[in-house]
Amino acid sequence: MEQEFTRWARARQQPLLRTAVLLCGDHHRAEDLVQDALTKVALRWSRLRDGHPDAYARQVMVRTNISWWRRHRREVVVELRDTTSGPGPAAEVDRRLLLDRALAQLTARQRTTVVLRFYEDLSERETAEAMGVGLGTVKSQTHVALARLRAVAPELAELLEEPT
Template identity: 50%
Template sequence: MVESFHEFVVHRSPALCRTAYLLTGDHQLAEDLVQTALARTYRHWRRVRDGNPEAYVRRAMYHQQISWWRRRRLVERLEPTPTERADVDHSEATTLRLTLNAALRQLSPRQRAVIVLRYYEDLTEAQVAEVLGCSVGAVKRHGHDGLRRLRAVAPELVQDTAERSTR
């Protein structure tokens, strides 16, 4: 049992950390989120390992993030543009990543989860509904609202994507 869980953690942790970062917007919180979800998964590993353990961990991460968010309810103050620092990489990819992260932080936690799972993790609407424990209709609604909000707060993402697709 311990060996199969260890193998799962070794192989899937990088992908889970990327997803957690997109949910939290912070590397340390993302690591804590993955660690907490994996600890909860380990307690139920015998039951989970034969099914879809990654979906179980993702669902645990999502629920834990919502729980943390409800407890914190910190008001974030977003700068209109990232502050300039000498040690920041000024490449196009970094700018795009910063813009996307700032835009994702302006979504509700559920909208952010749907957008991340649908478009970053490339899950189907049914899979997202299963992970989040809601209906496919709710996934569609949150996805639609989230994309509309992203287009409103960061129109340069839409323009940048259109430019990339014509190249």
């Protein structure tokens, strides 16, 4: 049983870390979120191994992050510059930096909603369950977040198409 968990944790550690970085915007805090999630999954592995350990790990990260930003609530304003350039690897880096700065313009709840819906590709219902909120909250937060992203980073418009 321990080997199963170890195998699962090794396979999922990097994908969970990528999600955590997008959720909180800080690599060090993201590592802590992943560590907390892996610890909690390990403690419940006998019940989770045949179910959905990934979903549980995501839920732990989201809720731990929500608890953190409730305790440390502050508004951070970042000024965006136009960093788009021509095609090539440098343009991809510029686009990623622009996306990171645009995500930083969102509230923590909006950012979480966008990451779960569009990066993790969760449904509205799955996102609501992971965040511990109602379906309407996910819908409204998604709408407001996408509108804000369009306003602060119009260069990313093709990435921000709402699903129909």
